[in-house]
Amino acid sequence: MKKTKLYMDTVVDIQVVAEGAKESLAVERSMDRAFEMFRQVELACSRFDPDSELMRACRHVETSVKISPFLFEPLKFALEIAEWTNGVFDPTVGKLMEERGFNRRYLTGDIVDSTASGSATFRDIVLNELEQTICLLQPAVLDLGAVAKGFAIDLAAKELSCFPGFLINAGGDIYAGGQDESAEPWTVGIRHPLNRQDVIYMVSMSNEAICTSGSYERKSPKEAGQHHLIHPQTKLSPSGLVSCSVIAPYAMLADALSTVSFLLGSDGARQLIEQEKLKGILINSSMQIIKAGEI
Known part of the structure; x- marks a missing residue:
């Protein structure tokens, strides 16, 4: 069973593997509760x-x-x-x-x-x-864009954890629970940074999250060459990587570390990901794929 709704300025798809028609009502109720988590997080965390x-x-x-x-x-x-x-x-x-x-x-x-x-x-x-x-302590505008969606995905995953398999996809940030309809790990594609309809890399995963930060989605309308991933210390958008995907046990961690890794650049990102015993797929401006961790 699959449902799609719009939350947090993105399309949220939830797919659940159910064992039979008798489960359909329970699945629908759980999916509704999962979507409600996105609504609550959006109401709380939207900038x-x-x-x-x-x-x-x-x-x-x-x-x-x-x-x-x-x-x-x-x-x-x-x-x-x-x-x-x-x-x-x-x-x-x-x-x-x-x-x-x-x-x-x-x-x-x-x-x-x-x-x-x-x-x-x-x-x-x-x-x-x-x-x-x-x-x-000082006037500030807080931005939780690098953690809020992951947090919502994790809350939704808890609502669906009673089923043998489910997939939550919130604008390309994904949690893959259990197994797919074929009782195999879920296969997830990472979008090609330049060709929106193409997949540049495939990963197989189960009970893990993958979140991606990239420079290709949101460009600054005010400054050429700048995008929404801004280093708070240099106040500039790094250009060494164009995409950084991190695989972690839960989505809020993958969400945050994909942003951190992007800001650090390929060497710092690989060191961070491997230090934390996670997995990552980095893509530089030449479309070269750089793997981090045991992937």
């Missing part, structure tokens, strides 16, 4: 909705604001990755992205502008885990 939890929290400075787990958990994870990478990954990059023209909702064209400055870093975000609150 393009002025009424989202994220954007409401950004309007408060030096004041603790209580937030839901749908925002707290991905933000906490983003800060852990930021600390670990010493700021190569930084969720306060939102203002910089606005300045580069990435303030237009991808599908509707609606524009969201903020009045925050661009000087904050991840160290200006204080989370209180006991109280589930956030406090911004």
Whole structure:
């Protein structure tokens, strides 16, 4: 059974392998709950909705604001990755992205502008885990685009884990649970960066996520040669890689590390992926495939 819906400015496909017609009602209910996870995460984490939890929290400075787990958990994870990478990954990059023209909702064209400055870093975000609150020490626009979709995929996967096989595809970020209809691992294709309809590499996977960050999808309307993957320290878009896919046990990790790996470039990416005993497929500007880890 397969269903498709639109969430988080992307097409979300869910496919479930069911053993018989008797399961169809249970499958439908589980799929509805899985899609609901995307809706909840979008309501909490969208930078393009002025009424989202994220954007409401950004309007408060030096004041603790209580937030839901749908925002707290991905933000906490983003800060852990930021600390670990010493700021190569930084969720306060939102203002910089606005300045580069990435303030237009991808599908509707609606524009969201903020009045925050661009000087904050991840160290200006204080989370209180006991109280589930956030406090911004400086004005900031938070961007959780590198973790929120992965978080939604992981929550959806939990709703479908009772079935022998399922595949969640959110705009090319994928979790493959169990086995496909032939009782084999799922086969997933990585899109060719230049030819949208072509696949450049195939991977076989089960109970794993694969997420891809690439420079080909969203170009800056304001600065030539710049795209939506911006290094928060250099304030530039790296050009060494055009695509970086990371395979990890869960999607939020794959999502974040595909972004980090892209920002680090091929050598740094390979070192990071292999250090964490993960797998990666990197594609440079010459369309050369660089494998990382045991893939």
